[in-house]
Amino acid sequence: MRFLLALALLCMPQLLFAQSSDDASPSANTAKRELVGFGWLFTDDLIGDDHDRWQTSSLNLSWVLARGWNGELPEAIGDVIEIRAYTQMISPEDLVNPSPTDRQYAGxxxxxxxxxxxxxxxxxxxxxxxxxxxxxTGVDNLQTEFHKLIGSTPPSQAVLDDQIPNNFYPTAVAEIGREWDWGRSARIRPFASVRAGDETLARVGFDLTIGQVGRSELLVRDKITGQRYRTMRSGPKGVSGIFGLDAAYVADSAYIPNSGSVSLKHERYRARLGLNWEARHGTLFYGVTYLSEEFNQQPEAQVVGSLNFKISF
Structure with a gap:
């Protein structure tokens, strides 16, 4: 499974300096799926509330293949396929001497x-x-080496020895949403989603976008924050603001096992703000997300930041 991390690192140059995909859409009569989009989103609490704890870091990579993409989702299942790889780190608040009532490390x-x-x-x-x-997964080694590189304290051996053990979780995900225009520049999209596997939960919420950036593109939702990130660069240029809220009921979580020293908090809430900026030779997204407590012993909520940018030539 470590090939996923290597894949992410190999894709970084393409990710940052890829050519614009404005003219990448295949014709409507093309039967073969073609690569029409690539997107990524990096999330970290150090660019949020400036701590290193709990939902501490993640990286999403998405490749979109489609038949006859014309700016709208098709009716046929399978005409648009997204391949997604992600890595995620979960840690206790103290990486050296964690409280016995804090959550376990997870890679x-x-x-x-x-x-x-x-x-x-x-x-x-x-x-x-x-x-x-x-x-x-090797995620613990990655965090240890990165912390050493930047002169920060790495996770202690005690923390790593007590991390969530090796396992594989086949997981199913589903979401339904509908978008309505509000005037000339705003649109709102209520949604409902379910997840079953590593975590079992149901969620409802909405996203409000003001501005045209991202319109007629495929936006995909980040698992941790709920931020919807772009996989294409074919819409209007300018600035868009995003606001979202959602609430979830969590039945169980592999990251907060029943046998552990902490207990799962079944209700979760997220609130997010983001800004998409699109110019001729570059794009930038930055968002912040409030994440409510995920276990009953968690003393407070946290705020994480999300980042995406691209330079085109």
């Missing part, structure tokens, strides 16, 4: 496939992931 890698389509103006996402957890 996570996942590879999944999703199809995006619409029926009668309702937008659907159906997907499946294989989620790998534990020391087998």
């Amino acid at each position: 996570i890698l996942s590879l999944g496939a999703y199809t995006h389509f619409q029926r009668q103006k309702a937008q659907y996402t159906l997907g499946a992931e294989l989620v790998a957890v534990g020391p087998q």
Whole structure:
């Protein structure tokens, strides 16, 4: 499973300096799927509330393949396929001497496939992931080496010895949403989603966008923050603001096991703000997300930041 991390690193030059995909859409009569988009999103609490704890870091990479993409989701299941890889780190608040009532460290890698389509103006996402957890992923080694590189304190051996153990979780994901225009520049999209596998939960919420950046593009939702990130660069230039709220009921979580010293908090809430900026030779997204407590012993909520940028030539 460590190939996912290597894949992420190999893709960084393409990710930052890839050519514009404005003219990448295949014709409507093309039967073969073609690569029409690539997107990424990096999330870290150090660019949020400036701490290193709990939902501390993640990186998403998405490749979109489609038949005859024309700026709208097709009706056929499978005409648009997203391949997504992500890595995620979860840690206790103190990386050296954690409290006995804090959550365990977890290193996570996942590879999944999703199809995006619409029926009668309702937008659907159906997907499946294989989620790998534990020391087998090598995520703990990555964080240790990175902390040493920047002169920060790495996780102690006691923390790593007590991390969530090796396992694999086949996971299913589904979302339904519908978008309504509010005037000339605003649109709101209520949604509902479910996840079953590494975590089992149901969620409802909405996203409000003011501005045209991202319109007629495929936006995909980050698992941790709920931020919807761009996989294409074919819409209007300018600035868009994003605001979202959602609430979830969590039945169980592999990252907060029943046998541990902490107990799962079944209700979760997220609130997010973001700004998309699109210019001739570059794009930038920065967002902040409030994440409510995920276990009953967690003393407070946290705020994480999310970042995406691209330079085109």
